[in-house]
Amino acid sequence: MRRTLFSLLLKKQKLITWEAFCVPYTATGRKLALETGNRRLATVGLGRTTFDRWSSGSWYGRPRGEAAQILERMFTQPVEVLFSPAPDASESPVAAESVATRIGSRWPTSSMLIPAGGPGGTWEITGRRHLDGTSAAVHLLPVIRQDEEVNPDDLSQEEQHDLDGFLRPARRGFVVGVEERSGDLDLYVREAAAARRPGRPGLQVAGALSIPSAYLLDDLTYGIVWALTQLDDGLLSDDQTLDSERHIISTHLSLPRSAPSRLLVDLTAAGSSWMGSAFCAQHIQRELTNARAVPTFWTREQSGEEAAPWLFFKHKLDYLQELTRFHSTSAQTVRVFCLPEAEVAQSERYERVLLLLSIALMERFGIRVRVIPQPEYSEVDGVALMPGQRAVVANWVRVPGGALWAADSTSARGDLRTYATAFADAQGNDVLSGAPDSPSRLRALSNYLGLDWGWLTSRCRSLGEYGVAGLVRPRSRLLTVNALDETLLFLGKLTSDQ
Known part of the structure; x- marks a missing residue:
């Protein structure tokens, strides 16, 4: 964990900024050009990004050619020695391993x-x-806990320079605060974009970074970072394709039924999910335009990975908002999830947190959620059923045959009876059936998923008060954290004794 000799010599000679370093670097190049007759030495430039890599103390590469000659003259050491761990350097204050x-x-x-x-x-x-x-850059920072935030533990000028260099680039990055206590580590995460902007909460006047203690890295915050970064980077990768292929959705909306192949358009998993979800939302809204009966819904998501789009896709929030027109004092829409015990048992805790958050989002919109554990119902279609009238099929999760989605609308009596039977069985086998209201249903769901209700509501409350954007924020125009922020606050208001 020792720093390179080069980074220590920069600090010793007070050349830790790019501006300060370029003056002797350029002068040395010109001097060498006169001595050697190599005119290129007089024109060698040095970019800020390259200097930041050199000075970070952790860069494995070696400068070559004219750059190496200039550095060797400046510091009278071979570049192999300059960019190797310094023999007498102290250990890094952060135990990266x-x-x-x-x-x-x-x-x-x-x-x-x-x-x-x-x-x-x-x-x-x-x-x-x-x-x-996906992947993101990280910068470890030793911190100490102070009330509701953690702050850097006496950053040296060099450490502050390293942090500034990390925050400068516009790529995805995270500052990870490391608090050592009683032989253990607590980790706190903050998105670099939130830290680099002047005037944002968390960036002190002196330039030192503070991180809300609510951003403690645990199964709640990790699940959010894990899901959002993958969805966001996938959608950014597909941005031009999704924009140029928008006609696919409008074209298939005009068909009575559709199941286009994923081979029709080259998309990431996130892009395919977004296109399938966007089509199914529009398909259902279109088919229910003149509906008078209150529909019931069957949802195919069984894991946090499958359910996360409910929390982040913008059109999902609009879709749920539009369906509130079916709510009244005497009627409530119902949405069924099939969550077999085996699926729950093999999923990670952070994924179960994401699944509960997604269901809590629906309960916050006034939707009565039912959970059926029988695995034989896993392949029931995603469907909006108006009993005795029509069933609107809209699958985009685990679609057979590698299709982007599978959509249909049917009034066939046999189909209606099949779907009605599934919904009746869901009502009779609902693991949340003894819970009369949202708080009690969500607490029962927490127990079913093996989550600590007190911990969950407490963490949602603290994280909701700060908002998710400082932890991790979407860059794609197709994503939002508004629904998640509101859901965290909604759960946070539910006390552990309910």
């Missing part, structure tokens, strides 16, 4: 790669069965 071990052991879908010698590295995030995975 311990952080990486803690994250990898607690969340198997995560790993942090922190090169020896510095605070910077990469956070690798992988999906389970549906999402593609």
Whole structure:
């Protein structure tokens, strides 16, 4: 964990900023050009990003060519020595290996790669069965807890320079505050974009970063970061394709039934999910335009990975808002989830948190959620049923045959009886049936999912008060954290004794 000799010499010679370093660097190049006759030495430039990599203390590469000659003249050491760990350098104040071990052991879908010698590295995030995975830059920072926030523990000028260099680029990055206590580590996460903006809460006047203690990395915050970063990066990768292929949705809306192949358009898992979900939402809204009866809904999501789009896709929020027209003092829409015990048992705790948050979002909209545990109902279509009249089929989760979605609308009596039977069985086998209101249903669901209700409501309350955007924010225009923020506050108001 020792820093490179080069980074220590910069600090000793007070050359830790790019502006200060470029003056002797350029002068040395010109001097060498005269001595050697190599005119290129006089024109060698140095970009800010390159300097930041060199000075971070953790860069594994080696400058070459004219740049190497200039550095060797400036510091009278070979570049191999300059960019190796300094023999007498003190250990890094942040135990990067311990952080990486803690994250990898607690969340198997995560790993942090922190090169020896510095605070910077990469956070690798992988999906389970549906999402593609992604990565982000990370910067470890030693912190101490002070009331409702954690603050850097006496950053040196060099450490502050390293932090400023990390925050400057516009790519996705996270500051990870590391608090060591009683032989253990607490980790706090803040998105670099939220930290770099002047005037934002958390950035002190002196430039030192503070992180709300609500951003403690646990199964709630990890689940949010895990899902949102994968959806966001996938949609950003597909942005042009989704924009240019919008006609696919409008074209298929005019058909009586449709199930286009995923091969029709080249998309990531996130992009395919968004297109399928967007089509199904519009299909259902269109088919229910003149409906007078109150529909009941069957939803195919069974894991946090499948359910996360409810929390982040903008059109999902609009869709739920539009369906509130069916609510009245005497009627309530019902939405059924099939959550087999085996699926619950094999899912990670953070995924179960995401699943509960998604269901809580619906309860907040006044939707009565039912949960059926029988696995034989796993393949029931996603459907909006108006009993005795019509069934609107809209599948985009686990669609057979590799289709983007499977949509239909039927009034056939046999189909209506089949769906009506499934809904009747859901009512008779609902694991939440003894709970008369939203708070009691969500608490019963928490027990079914093996989640601590007191911990969950307390953490939702603290995180909801600060908002998710400072923890991780979407960059895609197709995503929002508004629904999640409101759901966290909704759950946070439910006390642990309800």
